[in-house]
Structures are given as C-alpha cells and as structure tokens.
Amino acid sequence: MFHWLEKHPFFFAVFLFVTIAFAGLVEIIPGFAQASRPVVGLQPYTILQLAGKNIYLKENCNACHSQLIRPFKSETDRYGHFSISGEFAYDRPFTWGSKRTGPDLARVGNFRTTDWHEAHMKDPQGVVGGSIMPPYPWLFKKKADIETAYAEALTVKLAFKTPYTDAQLPADLEAAKAVALNEAKAIAKDIKDPDVTKAIDGNEIPEIVALIAYLNSRK
Numbered sequence: 001m002f003h004w005l006e007k008h009p010f011f012f013a014v015f016l017f018v019t020i021a022f023a024g025l026v027e028i029i030p031g032f033a034q035a036s037r038p039v040v041g042l043q044p045y046t047i048l049q050l051a052g053k054n055i056y057l058k059e060n061c062n063a064c065h066s067q068l069i070r071p072f073k074s075e076t077d078r079y080g081h082f083s084i085s086g087e088f089a090y091d092r093p094f095t096w097g098s099k100r101t102g103p104d105l106a107r108v109g110n111f112r113t114t115d116w117h118e119a120h121m122k123d124p125q126g127v128v129g130g131s132i133m134p135p136y137p138w139l140f141k142k143k144a145d146i147e148t149a150y151a152e153a154l155t156v157k158l159a160f161k162t163p164y165t166d167a168q169l170p171a172d173l174e175a176a177k178a179v180a181l182n183e184a185k186a187i188a189k190d191i192k193d194p195d196v197t198k199a200i201d202g203n204e205i206p207e208i209v210a211l212i213a214y215l216n217s218r219k
C-alpha cells in the first residue's frame, strides 16, 4: 500500500493530511474537555454582575484591558496567580481581550475597592496622575439593564446547565429584580455620588453599581 501511495502524490498528500489531523485532534480534544470544567468553588455570575459585565462589553473596556494573566513572573508578581481555563467556565462570552493599554483586570477585585472605582471611573486622572483612561460620567446617570441580564442568566442555565440556585436566579422577573437590588444596595453603601444614592433609594440601579459589582467579582 505504501508503494502505491508513493507513486500517487495526490493521495499521498491526503494520507499525510489525515494522519497529522488525527494526531492533532488527539492532542486538542482532551484540552477542550478540561477547559469546560469549572474550578472548584467557581460561582456563576449574579444577575447584577452579569449586567455589569454587559456594560463592560458595551463600553468596550476590553479594548484597553485584558483579563488573562499569563504564567510569567513579571505578571504573577504584579497581578497574582496566572489565569486557568476553568475560571472562565461560566463566561459567555469571555472577556480575555488582547490589548493592554491599561493593566490586566482578571483579579482587580483583590486590590481595588468600590469607593476607589467610584472616584476612578468619574475622573481617572484625579486618582492616577497622567492616566490616559477616559472618564465615564454617564455610568452614574444611566440605569443598568437588569432584564437582559436576567434573560441571559436563564438562557445559560437552560442551554449550558450553568448551576444557578433558585435563590440566585428566581423563576420570575420581579423576584430576580429584588435579588439584584439587594446586592446593589450593599455595594451602593460605599458610593457617595448623590445621583447614585437617589436612584438606589428609588429602587433603581445605576450602571456604575452593576459595573463595580462585576469588577469586584474579578478575583
């Protein structure tokens, strides 16, 4: 058979391709299976965090920020443990990014606080001299889209079996909004902006609160 193949270059090329493709699959497929396994203790995003993640994507924060710490000493010294695939098991879509104009945010929840984010989002230069990050004043005025986040959480629960409990993800929208509002109120205690306080007192959730809930969850 090999003699025959050697005399037929086209079939030889096909044979070679199939052999290498098979070897490649044997290496790659177990990796995919591993990647979809969550790390121990990983929690799905709460509805509020999911709304915040959507704001992060909408504002295109990932154009300047990655969320993927590489296994190099210079990175682990600065950001903490390098990222592992199982940490992203509930990320749909993931927010790894590919550009670092600003620092990596994969574990920003370990070293920045709610009040720090409040000041920084309003006026980055006022907090970090010479910062080239733009300010985001509208996040303090606009209301977070909890309905879409709720629909998204329900969808991943149904489609991908993301393990939400009934308390985290109630069966009706009004109850879900109450869960998100409770979480938002706890965060808003550390926010001084009068617009935010007023909105929260009126049972509305400004975008900044959802975004900070998301940033605080990055650990």
Ligand code: HEC
Pocket (backbone or CB within 6 Å): 056, 059, 060, 061, 062, 063, 064, 065, 101, 102, 103, 104, 105, 108, 112, 124, 125, 128, 131, 132, 133, 134, 136, 211, 215
């Ligand atoms: C034009 C690029 C750019 C965009 C867009 C941008 N940032 Fe930044 N960001 C930076 C730079 C540069 C820094 C470092 C200086 C500083 O802290 O302000 C930074 C710092 C940060 C930090 C502090 C991180 C740390 O470890 O100190 C956070 C948090 C952050 N950005 C969040 C965001 C969020 C959330 C958005 C989207 C709403 C965003 N950034 C959009 C460039 C950007």
